[in-house]
Amino acid sequence: MPFIPHTDDDIAAMLQTIGAPSIEALFDEIPAALRSGERDEIPPALSEQAITRLMRLRAQGDEQPSCFIGAGAYDHYIPAAVWQIATRGEYYSAYTPYQAEASQGTLQVLYEFQSMMTALTALDASNTSLYDGATALAEALLMAVRANRRCKSKRVLIPRALHPFYRRTVRTIVEPQGLELIEVDFDAASGQTPVERCAALAGDQGLAAVVINQPNFFGVLEAVDALTDWAHEQGALAVAVVNPLALALLTPPGEWGAAGADIACGEAQPFGMPLSSGGPYAGFLCSKQALVRQMPGRIVGRTLDADGKPGFTLTLQAREQHIRRSKATSNICTNQGLMVTAATIHLALLGTEGLEQVARTCHANTARLCDQLCALPGVERAFSGAVFHEQALRLPQAPNTVLERLASEADLLGGCALGEHYPELDDMLLVCATEQRTEEEMQRYATALATILNAA
C-alpha cells in the first residue's frame, strides 16, 4: 500500500485496542445513504516508476525555446544551491512555525527575508509573504483603506499601466468590501502615468490610496517622487508596486518623494523562483512602522528565550485569522513559505553586488536587443519613457503573426503582444531580455525578425 506502513498484524492489534471489528466500522457515523465507493473516473494507481515515465514525457513536450517574454514573470538564473537547500526535508516538510522552539530554522530564514526586503524597499517592516504580486497588491489596498483614517471613502487610484492581471485580481478580491477602483490612463507618448491625469480623477470624496507602479507594465519608469508627493497631498496613502530586482538600481519606495511610499508590495518571483507556468511565486509586502498592525500575513520577530538568548517567533498574531477570526487583517493562513526560503538563499548568494549585476545586465540586454530590433524598418520603441528591463515596441506587422513565426522559424518566444490587454496598442509587442539571454539568442531574434518583416 503506497505510503501506508501498516502490516496486517498492526491493523489487527489496533482494531482490538479500539474495540472495532473492522476499519470500515470506524466510518459508521456517516449516514449509509451518503457513502460512496471507488470512482471509475479516477485512474488506477501508478508506481513511482510509471508516473515518472509519464511526467518526463509530458515535461519534455513543454520544453520551451529561448524566452523574451517578461510581463510580470522573469527568466532569471537560479544558482544550483538555492533549491538544493530549500528542498531539504527540514524546510520542505515543516509546517508554519507555530512551535517556535522547534522551528528556529524556518523562523530565522523568515526574519532574514524580512530584513532583506526592508533593505531593498527602505521601509521598516515586511511580512513573510502573500500568495503573489497581484494578491499582495489587493491586500495592500485593503490595508491602506483600513489604515487611512483621514479619508472616509474607499476610493483607490490605480494606473491603467499596471499589469492587467494585477488589476483583474485586485478587482476580484477587493470589490466585495466596497473598494472603488479608479483607473488612471497612461500617456500615449511616454507610457508614463502623469500626475495631471491623476489629479483629474481625484474627485470630491478624496482617495484612500494611490497605486504607483515602478516600473509599470510597459517597463517604463514612472515619476515616482511626484506621484508620491501628490498622493500624500490628497491625504491618500502611496502604495508602491515594484519589481524588487529593479530596486537594486532604483530609488526604493521608502525614499520616494518627500515622505516615502507608505506601503510597497510586489512579486518576489525574480528572486530564485522558477517560472513554472505562473506559480508558486511569492508576494511581498512592506510598510512603514506605523502601519504594521494593519499588515496582513505572518510576521516574525526577534525576541529572547527563557535563558536570555535571542531567538525568533511569530509575532503580532493578534492581527491574524487564527486569533482575531472575523476581525483579522486578512484571511491568509498558508502563504508561500518555501518560496521565501528560496528567495532568502538566493539573495544571500547574490548579495548587494550580485543583485546589482543581474539588474544591470537585464537592463543592458534589453537595451541592446531593442537597439538591434529598432534598426529594422518600421520597428520602433513605442514609448519615450526610460525603461528598466522591458520595452514595448511598435511593429509594422501584426504582433501575433510575428510571434508565431519567431517561434516556428527561430525557435524563440518573442514577447507579449499588448493588443489583447490594450486594444489601442494592438501593433505593440512587449519584450524583455534578462541576464539569461545570450548574444547569440538576441542576434537570432534580430535576424529572424528581419526575415519576417522583409518577407511581408
Next chain:
Amino acid sequence: MPFIPHTDDDIAAMLQTIGAPSIEALFDEIPAALRSGERDEIPPALSEQAITRLMRLRAQGDEQPSCFIGAGAYDHYIPAAVWQIATRGEYYSAYTPYQAEASQGTLQVLYEFQSMMTALTALDASNTSLYDGATALAEALLMAVRANRRCKSKRVLIPRALHPFYRRTVRTIVEPQGLELIEVDFDAASGQTPVERCAALAGDQGLAAVVINQPNFFGVLEAVDALTDWAHEQGALAVAVVNPLALALLTPPGEWGAAGADIACGEAQPFGMPLSSGGPYAGFLCSKQALVRQMPGRIVGRTLDADGKPGFTLTLQAREQHIRRSKATSNICTNQGLMVTAATIHLALLGTEGLEQVARTCHANTARLCDQLCALPGVERAFSGAVFHEQALRLPQAPNTVLERLASEADLLGGCALGEHYPELDDMLLVCATEQRTEEEMQRYATALATILNAA
C-alpha cells in the same frame, strides 16, 4: 573571486599577522626557476550561469534512446528519495569518518550497508566498498591468495565467461604481484563453465582460488554448487562474482555447495547508481568471518561509547594503509562512500519484497523480449543455459549493422555485440530488458528487428 571569501581588509590583516609583504611572498621557498604562470591552454573562468548553459547543451546531446544494453551496468529505476537524501550536504560533503563521534551518520549508514550485503550474500562480513565490480574482484583474488595458506601457488582459475573488462582489469591489478590467471573456457552449447574443463586446468601446483560468476557475462546461470565443491576439493578458495540484484532470487554465495563460497564480490551499481557512462559505481566484497582480517577496504563495527551507548566506528584499521603502510591488505583509501549511501537508502526503500519484484520483472521482461525476437526467422537463443536477466541471441545478420539500424530507425540501443570480446561469437548479441523497459519498447524492438531482417 569564485569561492574565495577574502576581502581586501582580510588579506591585509592576515599578511600582517604572518609578517609577509604579499601573498606571493608565501611562495618564496619554491625555486624561482620552476615557477610558472597562468596557462593559456586553460580557458578563462565561466560563471555558474554560463557553465550551466554549456553543460545542459552537452547533456542534451547525450540523451539516449531506450536501452537494451546490460553487460555489467543496468538501467534500473532509482526512487527519487535516494539521491535527494544522499546529496544532503552532511553526507555529500563529509570525509571518511575518522572522527567517529562526529560521523555517526555516515558510520551507521555503512554498517547498515554491510548488514544488507551480508544478508544478500549469506556471508558473515562485508566491507564498505571498493571502486567497482572489477577492482573488487582483483582485491578479492589478492585477498584469497594471501589467505589461502594451504596452497603455495598464486594460481587462480577465472572463467572466460566472466565479463571481459573484469578480466582485463584484474590482470592489470594483480599481475604485478605474480598472480597467475588461468582462463577456463565455457561450453559453446550451454554457455556455462563446466567443472570438467576446470578440472583439466587444475595443474600440479594447485589453485589458490577459483572464480565463480553468477550469472556469467552471457547472463547464463552457472552450476555454482558443483563449482564451489570442486574448488574446495582442490584446496582453493571459492570466489563468487555475483550480480547482487540476482541474489533476490538466487542461492546466495554463502550457501553454494557444501561449505559456501569463501568470498563474494561484485558490482553494486544495480542498487541506486545511475549508469553515468560507467561510474562512479561501487564494488562490494563479503567474506566468511575467518577471512575478515585479510579483507581490503574500510570496515565499520558496532561498539559502545563511554556511556555504554551503542555507536559505530571504523574497525580493524590495522589492515589498512594508513596504519600498516606497506603491509596493508590493500592501498585503498578513498572508496565509493556516497554510492554506498545511495545503495543503502535504495535497498531500504525496496526492502526484501521490492527487490524481489524488481529481479522478477527483469527476468520476465528479458524472457518476454527474447520470446518475441526469437519468433523471427534466424534469431535464436545462443546458449541453452538458463538465464537471469540477460540473454545472448544468435542473429542472421551482423550484429553491429543491426544495432546501428535499430538505433537510427527505432531509436533504441539493441544490446551489446559479443564479437568484439569473443571473436567466435561474432554473430551474437547480448540483450537485457530491465524493469524499466515497457511493453511498447519491447514491441518496438521486435517490430524493428523484423523489418531489418526482412529487408536484408
Next chain:
Amino acid sequence: MLIHDQSRPGRRASALAPSQAPEPTGIPAQLRRRERPRLPEVSELQVVRHYTRLSQQNFSIDTHFYPLGSCTMKYNPRVCNSLAALPGFAERHPLAPVEYGQGVMACLHDLQEILKAVTGMSAVSLAPAAGAQGELTGVAMIRAYHLARGDHARTEMLIPDAAHGTNPASAVMCGYQAREIPTGPDGDVDVEALRAAVGPQTAGIMLTNPSTVGVFDRNIEEIAGIVHDAGGLLYYDGANLNAILGKVRPGDMGFDVIHMNLHKTFSTPHGGGGPGAGPVGVSARVAPYLPVPMVEREGEGYRWLTEADRPETIGRMTTFGGNMGILLRAYVYARMLGREGMARAADFATLNANYLMARLQQAGFELAYPQRRASHEFIITLKHEAKEYGVTAMDFAKRLLDHGFHAPTTYFPLLVPECLLIEPTETETKESLDGFVEAMIAIRREAQEDPQRVKDAPHTMPRRRLDEVRAARHLDLAWTPQQADEDGDGQ
C-alpha cells in the same frame, strides 16, 4: 547568528553573477537609488553552511512525528518534488503559447477531473493559491450567485463556533457578516440553533465535515435541508477531506461549493508555511462563477478558459492562475494513490486517529467527545491536569518537543478548554503512535512530580521557551545596519 552578521563589505559568492555589466545609463539619475541596499555580503560556502545548519533547527515530517491537528502532516513523497521540478515544467513561462504547455495542461486537466470525481462536484477550478483563498473564492461565488439572481438581501454567513479562523475571516473579506452557530455537546452542529438562525438574510453556511472537533456531523443531510430551504448555499471547507476521501463526497452531502487543501489531503509540502493550493469545486448552478483560468480539453489538446469563455466568472485569484508547481505535485500524488488509494488514505488516517485516541483514553486522558468516533483527528482536554498540577496544554506541547514529537495543535478549536487537537495521519507507524502515548504518560507523571520542569520546557531545543510578549512589545522585525553597530559582534 544572522547571515547579515556574517557579512563583510566586498565579500561575494561571485561564481554566481554575470560578469561586469555596464552602468545603466538608460536610467535617469533622479530615479537611481542613492545608497546600495545592505544585503548580506558572504561567500557561497557561508550561505550553504548557514542555511544547512539553520535547517537542522526545524522539526519537520521528514525528521519527526508531527501530529498537528487540522494540518494533515503526512509524508510528502519526494518524487512529487523532482517531477514538478523537471525543466520542461519549471522553466515554462506562464505566457508561453499553449503549444509549449500541453504537458502541464494535460496534468492540470486530469487533476480537475480527479478532484471532481472524488468530491462529487460538477466543476473544478484550480486557481486558488491556498485553502483560505479557496474560501474567499468560494464565498465570492456564493455572493455572485445570489447577486446574479438579484438577491441582494443576503448579508450573513453562518459559521459554527468550532470553525477555523479563516472561515469567518474569509466571509468578512467578501463583505458578509459572520454569524456563529454553536456546537452541541456531542460535537455536531446544534441543529436547533441553526434552524433559529437561518432566514432571508442567510447567504450560506461554511462547514467543515468532519469538523475541526474531529467528528463527522451526523446531521449533515438535515443541515443541508435547513440551509437550502432558507435559500442559502452550503460551503464545504475541505481541510479535513483526508478523513473521508473515497468514503463520502461533499457533493453527495449536499454542498454547493467546496475548497480542497491539496497541501493537506494531496500531500504537497507545507514548506514552513506554504505554498499550498486550494482548488474549488462547485455544483452546476454555481459553475458559471468559477475563477479563471481553467483548462479545457479540445480535441487532442488542451486550452485555457479565460474571461472571454466564462463571462460570469468572479475573475482571477492570482496573477497567473495558481500555484502550478504545487498542482503538479498533487497530480503526481493522486496518480500514485489511484482510485483504490484514495479510500485507503482515509481508512488508515482514521484507523491511526481512533487507535491513538483509544490509547490515550485508556491511559487516562480525557477526550473532548468520548462518545464519538474520531475522524482523522480528535481532541483531548488537559483541563484536569491544568487544574491539579498547574500544567497547561501549552506546557505539555513544549515538553513533547523534548520527547522528539512535534506538538499537536493547541487551543484550537476554541470551544474546548486546554485542548490538544491531534492528527496522526495515515503515514505514521503504530510504533510512532505508541511512542507518542508513552511520552504523554511520562509528561503527566512529571507534571505530578516536578511540574516546574514541564512548565520550563522545552529543555533540549536550540532555544528555551521564547518570550512572545516581548516580541510583540519590543518589535524587532528586521536587521538594520544600526543594530549591527550597536550589537558589536551580533549575538
Next chain:
Amino acid sequence: MLIHDQSRPGRRASALAPSQAPEPTGIPAQLRRRERPRLPEVSELQVVRHYTRLSQQNFSIDTHFYPLGSCTMKYNPRVCNSLAALPGFAERHPLAPVEYGQGVMACLHDLQEILKAVTGMSAVSLAPAAGAQGELTGVAMIRAYHLARGDHARTEMLIPDAAHGTNPASAVMCGYQAREIPTGPDGDVDVEALRAAVGPQTAGIMLTNPSTVGVFDRNIEEIAGIVHDAGGLLYYDGANLNAILGKVRPGDMGFDVIHMNLHKTFSTPHGGGGPGAGPVGVSARVAPYLPVPMVEREGEGYRWLTEADRPETIGRMTTFGGNMGILLRAYVYARMLGREGMARAADFATLNANYLMARLQQAGFELAYPQRRASHEFIITLKHEAKEYGVTAMDFAKRLLDHGFHAPTTYFPLLVPECLLIEPTETETKESLDGFVEAMIAIRREAQEDPQRVKDAPHTMPRRRLDEVRAARHLDLAWTPQQADEDGDGQ
C-alpha cells in the same frame, strides 16, 4: 536505532516497486534461494526520516569547518552536483555508442587538456578511480617502463618516511619493495640519505610536494637529478596539488608520473569516503603505458582510445573506465575557476594556512617546522601539552568537536609526535580561522585547569568517545536476525 530495527514483516514502501511480477519460472529450482534475504521492511517515510536524521549526526563541509590535513576539505560547489546529474549524463550507458556520448566525451577531453596544462605533463588518463588507484596506476606504468626497456633489476621504490600510507601500499601492490627515506629536521627530504639509497635497484621515488609535513621541498631539482641519474623515475603524489596550482608544475619539477586527487584539488565531494577520481599524468616517455580508455579528438568529434589504439597500455583500471560522474564535477569546477582561478586557489589556501599557523604560534602552540613557510597545511605538535597536562593530540581533537570544529588530521605524518596536521583551505573565512584559534586556546586552558574534561571529550556529540578496542575485539560487523531476537527491541 538501525533501519533494520524498524522493520516489520510485510511493511513496504510500495509505491516504488513495479507491480506484481510473475514467478521466475525460467530459473531452475536448485538455483533459487531457499530463504529470502532479511532486508529492512519499512515504509518510505521511515526511510526518509531515518536517513535524514542520521545525516544530521555528521560533521561535513556544508555544516562545519573541517581542517583535515592532507584532505583538502574545501567547498564543493552545489552546481557541480546538479550538472553531473543531468539526465543526459546520468542515464547514459557506458557501452552506448559514441554518437550518444559526444557531450560527456567533450568534457572529459577538455578536462584532460586542462590537467595537462596545469601540471605540465604531456599526457593524461582519467581512468583511475581515486588517489590510491592513481598511485597504483602510476607505479604500474613505472614498472612497465622499466620492463619495456628490459630493465628487470629495479625492485625498490623509494618513499620518504613522511609519505601517506597509500604510497608504500601502492608500491607493494605493484610488486616493489618500499624503502624509506628519512626527512631532514627542516622538513625537506634528507638528500644525503637519498643519495645513499639510490642504485640500480631503484625503480623510482614517490614524492608529495609540498609534502605531507606541509612544506615545499626546496631541493626538488637536486632530488630529481639524483633519482634520474640512478635510472629511476619520479612519481608525484598529487594529493597536495591545491597548494601549488598555477604556481609550479610537477612536470617542470622533473616528475615523470603524477596522480591528482580531483576530490581534493578540484573540489569534488568526499561523500563520507568517496567516490574520488585520480587521473594520472605522464611525461612523453611514459605515455605509451597510460591506462585505457582515454578520449581523443577526431575531427569535430571525440572517440575512445582503447587497447587496440594503445597496445602498450597497462590496461584497464576499472570495468568501464573511471568515475565519470566525478570527472564531470571536476570539469565544471575547473571551468568555473578558469585559468586565473587556479593560482587563486593556491594563493588563498596558502594564505589561510600561513595565517592560521602564525596565529597558533603566537598563541604559544609549537610548530613542527617553525622556520618554514606553510604550504596549504602545516603541523603543530602537542607533545608539551601531552607531557605537562597528560592531554593528547587525540584529546584535543575530540574536544574540538565540542567547539564545533572538525578535528585536524591526528598522528599523521608519523614522524611528528602528538601532531595535528591542519589544512584550512581557501574557502574558509578569516572568522572561521580565528574561531578555531580561540577554541585551541580554550582547550589548552581547560587542559591546565580540568584535564579530565578534555580527556573525556567529546561531550556534546551524539555519542561520547567510542570504544575502538572493543570494536576490534568483539567484532560486530552486521545486523543479524538472531541479534535482533536477543536484543529485544534493539537499542
